[in-house]
Amino acid sequence: MTELKVQPAARRDALSFCIGGVALFAVTMFLYLADFDFPQAAWALLYIASAAIFLLGVAKMVEPPVSLVITPQNIRYEHRRGTWQLEWDNLLRFDIPRTHRGLELEELPYIGFRVHDMEPVLDSISPRLAVYLVSEQRHLLAAALRREQPELNDYTPYYDIPTSYKAPSGKLYRGVQALFAVRCEQLRQLLGYDLYVPASALDRPLDEFCQWMQQVKQHRQTVKSESDKR
Template identity: 50%
Template sequence: MQFNVTPYAKRNAIAFCGIGLLSLVLLMFIHLVLEQVPTGITVIFGATAFIFMLLGVGKLIEPPVSLVITPDQIRYLHRRGSWEISWDNIIRYDVPRLSRILDLEDAPFLGFRLYNVDEVLNSISPRLASALLFEQRQLLTMALRHERPDQNDYSQYFDIPNQYVSPSGTVYKGLIASFGLRMEQMRDLLGYDLYVSATALDREVYEFKAHLQKLQASRNEATDATPD
């Protein structure tokens, strides 16, 4: 049985484009009815139209499905490529939590801790590795600020490695090496190797985790019921 996840963020694409288009129409109307339009109004409406249209188009070009979940694996889909992990490779998954003085703060991601990172590194494309390194840079910054507050030099977390050697001894180079090192760093900081943004999910992240647990339980029951 296959379960497809349509990202909640994609549902706002038409609304964002509509707001951008409406701002542009209003700006044109103002220029038609007024002989002289203050520069500030033009800048405000023009910037609003540009930002919302950009956000809307960005959401529209994302794949209609962000995750494909089957009894065998979980596959993540992005406009730059995909990665996949088998259920048997997952140690655990949860919402990463950041230390905040006497409290904990949830990060807007679902994290996966894996037995074997090579499965991801062998399936991810350099284009997707590059995109995720950029998109998750803020998560790394948050993790360093909360988990390593006394560390003065963070340069090691942003350096580009010549190569990355996985725990299995496999050597990776280029963008895959950078992504492999980032996975290792994030496991050390937050306890998980792989992260899916909450914007790629179809429901609140804790609800999605609960739903994923039900899918996993159904998968395990089906596997146990299968005769050898």
């Protein structure tokens, strides 16, 4: 298996949005200079819309061109705020996380990774990314608590900031690493996975991506088995 790269869907049409924003602004300016009789609110709406479309395009363009790098050794998540890395041998399973909604199971817009040992991930994650993921996943934690622990009246302990985190090996983590480790532990208890990659970071629908990842995993295992026999 060679190195595989996943390009995020969030970057799609970035240039089109930028061009569209500039074009709308140019048309608005032309109409204004031509003394078209529009209400003041309409002019403001056109300016706001052109700026919003352009800024959306810029936001898409600043996203990394690659979100996941998959090699025979590991899976690396790339984000503009940093990276985390997960060894294949440290990966237990992956799938779309689901929560209970009444008697049904509802899929969440993520792919989840269940990890055997979080220490290598904690050692690899950049502090800026750890802080960002804790903040980004607050709504994921809130949804999981509402649906998986509806009997709880006080969710405060889930949002407390820990002073430290003690790994099973006895290693002590502090600061943002401890905060990220506790959040991963909470989500594992509620949803069954430690690490989460949003659907917007993938290049295909979640179910197709999981099938593709399974094929990659099987191919890797086949190549590894053949290499061990030599």
